[in-house]
Amino acid sequence: MTEKYTVAIIGCGRLGQHYAEVYQTLPNTEVIAIAEYNPERRKAVGERFGISALYQDAEALFRHQSPDIAAVVLPGKFIKEAVIAAAQAGVKGVSTDKPIEARLSDVDAMVEECEERGVLFAGGNLQRAMGEVQEAARWLRAGDYGPLRGASVHNWGGEISGGGCQHIAVLRLFTHAEITEVIAWGHPQEALESAEDTGLVINGQFQLSNGLSCPVFGSASDRKGVAVWSDDALISWDWDPPTIFQGFDDKGARIAVDRPYTPLEYPRFSYLGTSILSFLDVLENGGELYVSGHDLRQSLEAAIAAKYSALWGSVPLKLPLQDRSLTLYPRPYRWLGGDHDDRVQTVEEALEGQLFPRTS
Numbered sequence: 477m478t479e480k481y482t483v484a485i486i487g488c489g490r491l492g493q494h495y496a497e498v499y500q501t502l503p504n505t506e507v508i509a510i511a512e513y514n515p516e517r518r519k520a521v522g523e524r525f526g527i528s529a530l531y532q533d534a535e536a537l538f539r540h541q542s543p544d545i546a547a548v549v550l551p552g553k554f555i556k557e558a559v560i561a562a563a564q565a566g567v568k569g570v571s572t573d574k575p576i577e578a579r580l581s582d583v584d585a586m587v588e589e590c591e592e593r594g595v596l597f598a599g600g601n602l603q604r605a606m607g608e609v610q611e612a613a614r615w616l617r618a619g620d621y622g623p624l625r626g627a628s629v630h631n632w633g634g635e636i637s638g639g640g641c642q643h644i645a646v647l648r649l650f651t652h653a654e655i656t657e658v659i660a661w662g663h664p665q666e667a668l669e670s671a672e673d674t675g676l677v678i679n680g681q682f683q684l685s686n687g688l689s690c691p692v693f694g695s696a697s698d699r700k701g702v703a704v705w706s707d708d709a710l711i712s713w714d715w716d717p718p719t720i721f722q723g724f725d726d727k728g729a730r731i732a733v734d735r736p737y738t739p740l741e742y743p744r745f746s747y748l749g750t751s752i753l754s755f756l757d758v759l760e761n762g763g764e765l766y767v768s769g770h771d772l773r774q775s776l777e778a779a780i781a782a783k784y785s786a787l788w789g790s791v792p793l794k795l796p797l798q799d800r801s802l803t804l805y806p807r808p809y810r811w812l813g814g815d816h817d818d819r820v821q822t823v824e825e826a827l828e829g830q831l832f833p834r835t836s
């Protein structure tokens with residue numbers, strides 16, 4: 477490839493600034509424009525990243541710019557409009573982040589708009605994109621540990637669509653399966669009846685398309701993430717590179733094995749970096765994204781199914797859900813952004829690239 481992909485960042489708050497850093501580091505991408513609603517922050521990030529093409533929102537940006545890639549890094553409420561605007565403006569690829577919107581029909585509209593226009597629709601900063609998570613999944617898929625016998629989800633509580641979408645994305649990757657049915661129990665009642673996922677703890681069971689039944693534990697037990705197992709191995713993801721156990725000692729306990737992961741191409745990159753590298757690779761060569769818009773949708777759909785299964789008396793709900801008008805809102809920070817919560821990023825912090833307020 478000789479030319480660089482041009483990139484527009486839509487929403488340049490804390491996470492959007494991370495995206496800009498990664499795209500400015502890579503040799504084959506160039507950030508050419510930023511849309512940012514907050515005028516002081518817009519000026520600050522323009523200065524920090526050396527970008528003069530600055531706009532209030534996606535609509536204004538696409539009136540003047542034709543980037544190859546749009547990175548939509550907005551609070552949930554604003555994602556749909558920007559993703560659809562990007563697809564209609566003729567980008568080659570658009571990415572967004574989690575948790576994606578709140579209403580299934582809104583996510584369907586984004587996925588469909590991108591599909592119809594041949595626009596690659598990627599997800600973003602999810603643990604599923606971590607190099608080691610992807611490599612462990614490749615080992616599983618290659619049969620290195622034998623056929624899977626089970627899977628479990630742990631600590632899927634507190635915010636099942638917000639942070640909880642990480643679990644679903646890794647579960648589907650490790651099992652190479654879709655969730656086909658959900659049955660759930662939820663508490664406290666107040667959280668279950670709320671439109672938001674804040675504080676809702678879900679226990680239940682997912683039925684998977686490969687025939688496995690996956691217990692779901694809402695609270696922290698000895699694990700917090702996702703485990704899958706075969707006859708003699710167990711692979712556990714818990715917000716770090718997956719831990720692998722294979723075989724049993726003379727007491728019958730599992731033995732942790734130290735199988736080395738391939739070093740990263742860009743060692744300083746977190747999983748946002750590997751997610752973006754996968755997006756660029758698929759744009760260039762085709763293939764399977766580490767995280768797709770579809771993956772974000774499946775995470776939301778599992779969370780919505782669990783909430784309504786629990787609310788309606790632990791009824792088993794088949795996926796895909798028939799009623800696409802069902803919703804589940806994340807907490808205000810994720811839905812409306814830091815400026816509408818108590819986590820405003822100051823101009824100084826935006827200039828310095830500081831993610832969260834200093835603790836004194």
Ligand SMILES: NC(=O)c1ccc[n+]([C@@H]2O[C@H](COP(=O)([O-])OP(=O)(O)OC[C@H]3O[C@@H](n4cnc5c(N)ncnc54)[C@H](O)[C@@H]3O)[C@@H](O)[C@H]2O)c1
Nearest residue numbers: 487489490491512513514533550551552554601810813814
């Ligand atoms: N995947 C992850 O690990 C992860 C981490 C942090 C945040 N997030 C998600 O990413 C989203 C953004 O998070 P953040 O921490 O960057 O929030 P933030 O509030 O710091 O940034 C959002 C930015 O978008 C701007 N904005 C809002 N509406 C806009 C619009 N219509 N057009 C242009 N700009 C607009 C705001 O002014 C703000 O600067 C949230 O939904 C959050 O849940 C994901």
